[in-house]
Amino acid sequence: MRPLTLKRLLWTCGGLAAVLLASVILALKLGAIPISVTDLVLNLGRIAIGRSDQLPTEYRLIIFELRMPRILLGVLVGASLSVSGASFQALLRNPLADPFVLGVSSGAALGSLLALAIAPQFPLITPLGAFLGALATIAAVYFLGRRDGQLESATLLLGGIISASFLSAMIMFLVTTLSGRDLRGIVFWLMGDLSTPVPTSLRWVLTVGLLAGIGAIYTTAADLNLLLTGEREAIHLGVEVTRVKLVVYVSASLLTALAVSASGAIGYVGLLVPHAVRLVFGSDYRLLIPASALCGAIAIVLADTLARTVAAPTELPVGAMTAMAGAPIFIYLLRRGMR
Amino acid sequence: MSVREISSHANGSREASAKDARTVRLNVEQASYAYAASEQSAPTFTLGATSFQARERELVAILGPNASGKSTLLRLVSGTIAPLSGRVELDGQETSRLDSRTRAQRIAMVHQESPILYAARAGDFVLQGRHPYGRALHLASAEDVAIARNALTQVGAEHLADRTIGELSGGEKQRIILARALAQQPRLVLLDEPTLHLDIGAQVELLERLRQLAEENKYAVVVVTHELALAAEFADQIVLLHHGTCLRVGPPAAVYQRELLEQVFEAPLDVELGPAGRPRVHLRARRNDDAT
Numbered sequence: 132m133r134p135l136t137l138k139r140l141l142w143t144c145g146g147l148a149a150v151l152l153a154s155v156i157l158a159l160k161l162g163a164i165p166i167s168v169t170d171l172v173l174n175l176g177r178i179a180i181g182r183s184d185q186l187p188t189e190y191r192l193i194i195f196e197l198r199m200p201r202i203l204l205g206v207l208v209g210a211s212l213s214v215s216g217a218s219f220q221a222l223l224r225n226p227l228a229d230p231f232v233l234g235v236s237s238g239a240a241l242g243s244l245l246a247l248a249i250a251p252q253f254p255l256i257t258p259l260g261a262f263l264g265a266l267a268t269i270a271a272v273y274f275l276g277r278r279d280g281q282l283e284s285a286t287l288l289l290g291g292i293i294s295a296s297f298l299s300a301m302i303m304f305l306v307t308t309l310s311g312r313d314l315r316g317i318v319f320w321l322m323g324d325l326s327t328p329v330p331t332s333l334r335w336v337l338t339v340g341l342l343a344g345i346g347a348i349y350t351t352a353a354d355l356n357l358l359l360t361g362e363r364e365a366i367h368l369g370v371e372v373t374r375v376k377l378v379v380y381v382s383a384s385l386l387t388a389l390a391v392s393a394s395g396a397i398g399y400v401g402l403l404v405p406h407a408v409r410l411v412f413g414s415d416y417r418l419l420i421p422a423s424a425l426c427g428a429i430a431i432v433l434a435d436t437l438a439r440t441v442a443a444p445t446e447l448p449v450g451a452m453t454a455m456a457g458a459p460i461f462i463y464l465l466r467r468g469m470r
Numbered sequence: 471m472s473v474r475e476i477s478s479h480a481n482g483s484r485e486a487s488a489k490d491a492r493t494v495r496l497n498v499e500q501a502s503y504a505y506a507a508s509e510q511s512a513p514t515f516t517l518g519a520t521s522f523q524a525r526e527r528e529l530v531a532i533l534g535p536n537a538s539g540k541s542t543l544l545r546l547v548s549g550t551i552a553p554l555s556g557r558v559e560l561d562g563q564e565t566s567r568l569d570s571r572t573r574a575q576r577i578a579m580v581h582q583e584s585p586i587l588y589a590a591r592a593g594d595f596v597l598q599g600r601h602p603y604g605r606a607l608h609l610a611s612a613e614d615v616a617i618a619r620n621a622l623t624q625v626g627a628e629h630l631a632d633r634t635i636g637e638l639s640g641g642e643k644q645r646i647i648l649a650r651a652l653a654q655q656p657r658l659v660l661l662d663e664p665t666l667h668l669d670i671g672a673q674v675e676l677l678e679r680l681r682q683l684a685e686e687n688k689y690a691v692v693v694v695t696h697e698l699a700l701a702a703e704f705a706d707q708i709v710l711l712h713h714g715t716c717l718r719v720g721p722p723a724a725v726y727q728r729e730l731l732e733q734v735f736e737a738p739l740d741v742e743l744g745p746a747g748r749p750r751v752h753l754r755a756r757r758n759d760d761a762t
Contacts, residue, residue: 132591132593132618132631132632133591133632134610134614134615136609350606352607353601353606353607360598364581367548367550367577367579367581368598368601368602368654369570369575370570415594417607417608
């Protein structure tokens with residue numbers, strides 16, 4: 132018997148954090164203007180000892196005003212989408228659940244667009260609209276997926292896919308009728324993109340909201356382990372199922388909503404990252420949630436670096452990269468599950 | 471709570487006086503329940519007032535055909551639903567009023583089947599039984615691991631600890647699920663049709679094990695089943711249900727009467743008394759009806 136220990140938990144997370152740091156440095160280095168690792172380490176070292184005034188101006192611009200905010204956004208979004216995917220998989224007892232596949236991302240996107248159309252003067256209205264959109268979608272999909280009081284895997288996924296396509300059509304309708312705005316920007320955003328800078332007023336809301344959401348879900352990690360063996364079983368092992376489900380549904384919707392309002396609907400991260408983590412580290416949610424958060428961050432940082440460099444100087448939306456990698460793997464998992 | 475020890479080790483046929491000296495763990499008193507589609511509509515199923523008691527080390531079988539109210543009665547006992555009228559008490563406390571954590575420390579439930587979504591090791595699964603005792607992340611303490619190991623030993627499955635649940639046979643899986651219930655260190659163990667997917671050898675093994683565990687750990691055990699023969703052989707008391715009505719409560723010899731069982735199970739049966747004072751039930755083919 133090898134139960135999860137605090138030591139294993141910390142070592143695993145420490146190791147993954149180191150990989151994340153390496154990915155961030157790699158992402159800082161690569162781009163239209165390459166920067167050597169030596170320069171980068173030297174400059175980061177200067178900041179660490181509080182001598183940022185010695186930094187060359189062009190480095191400061193490229194690293195701190197262009198690449199760093201984008202990378203940090205990628206870290207937050209990747210972590211949130213992965214944790215939200217892992218949570219939906221436990222709640223719906225479906226290994227193929229993911230905010231994108233379930234249509235929650237589309238709901239959040241529609242919500243934020245509607246909010247923007249109604250009251251563009253308030254910056255906080257987009258994440259709020261996204262949150263309401265995400266909550267409404269997950270509720271709708273949940274009820275569509277129920278048959279005779281049971282959640283049915285195929286019906287649930289179908290409900291998600293149909294909701295997603297309906298919501299996308301609504302988004303297209305809104306975009307074409309309302310917009311005198313930049314269409315390429317909106318299309319990029321819908322596909323999932325990190326290049327649009329987040330307004331400073333939103334940065335704090337985003338950071339605090341995402342960390343709080345992940346934290347709230349993590350408090351239920353042990354309960355989620357039991358929910359995976361069934362709701363009835365969990366009740367008899369002392370889990371307050373209704374409270375746990377409420378906390379996790381609301382938090383996972385919040386994570387999706389904030390991530391979408393910042394970077395659009397980046398697909399498949401919430402599906403594939405928890406899956407890969409499960410294969411390597413096992414399915415214990417006490418380890419799965421922090422490991423998924425770190426691996427999700429790594430995945431998005433690397434995918435975005437690829438999106439920035441693969442066709443440089445032209446940039447691709449990061450959602451295109453994740454979808455290109457994700458869709459085939461999703462089909463593989465679906466077919467494997469059907470056998 | 472006073473637990474009175476019984477000096478003489480009882481077996482098969484116990485004396486009634488010794489039995490009555492045992493502490494009553496579970497007391498079900500005129501408990502009833504009704505299911506309805508909504509609050510206004512007429513109930514679609516009712517369980518009439520039912521009373522029985524389970525003492526420590528006693529195995530009670532709730533017996534009846536499908537849709538007789540067995541599972542509803544078990545849910546009332548487990549405290550996940552509260553009775554419409556009457557009381558269900560464990561050691562003097564109403565089970566439906568216990569908070570979920572305390573309830574899980576006192577009552578363990580073994581369900582018909584527990585589908586597992588992701589591969590989990592049997593040992594980790596048994597450790598889940600310690601969940602009601604944990605805090606925050608519920609990381610297992612050395613004590614938790616020792617208790618889980620002991621539970622595995624009690625069901626004869628210590629060698630299965632590192633196997634994944636998916637690779638186990640039906641009987642082995644049932645033992646692991648039972649071990650998780652034992653790791654809860656409950657006072658009352660409930661089982662809902664535990665023999666449903668087991669072959670006959672595993673069924674007998676499970677019930678013998680339950681008897682032995684009840685004896686060793688002073689549990690009261692309540693088993694829901696429709697297996698007439700198994701209940702007659704292993705239960706101390708039978709609660710016979712039919713269409714939501716409790717028809718009889720008592721030791722198997724008193725409950726197993728031919729006309730009664732034939733009526734409840736809608737099958738021609740023969741009942742005879744075995745050597746240990748326990749009734750034996752035989753199915754009789756219908757074509758012989760006229761001859762007898």
